[in-house]
Amino acid sequence: MNTVDKIYSNEVGMSFYWTRERKTLLPKIQLVFRNTGFLLSLNELKDFSSFCASSLSTQNCNACKAHSSCKTFLLRTPSDKIDLAVSSEELIQIQELINGTIFRIEMKQWITSLCLN
Structure with missing residues (x-):
């Protein structure tokens, strides 16, 4: 049976590795x-984080009363054929989820390499 090894989560979602018998099945992150x-x-993931930053910098909706709920941001994804329409709040949460995931993965890699030395 496949289980998950959680990496990071926030209000909008989560990231994890697929595992079987405590071993990671794929080196990719879900x-x-x-x-x-x-x-x-x-x-x-790093590219996706850059896409989030680019999307945030392209529109300035602060004067709009509905800027937090309006899905005016087109978020490019690592898939060339998929873009997502998101609100500014969702975009900020998605970027935080991605950056938190990257941080945890790189921290674990750093600690593992430090322990090997």
Whole structure:
């Protein structure tokens, strides 16, 4: 039976590795939010984080009263054929989920390499 090894979660979603008998099945990270799942490498996660930052910088909706709920941001994903329409709040939460995941993965890699030395 496959289980998960949770990496990180927040209000919008979570990230994890698929495992079987406590061993990681794939070196890719499952990122799930808004009923959507992405199976990504660490480099793809970093690209996704950049796409979030780009989307945030392209629109300035602060003067709009509905800016937090309006889905005016088009978020590019690591898949060339998929973009997501998200609100500014969702975009911030998605970016935080991605960055938290990257941080935890890199911290674990650093600690593991430190322990090997």
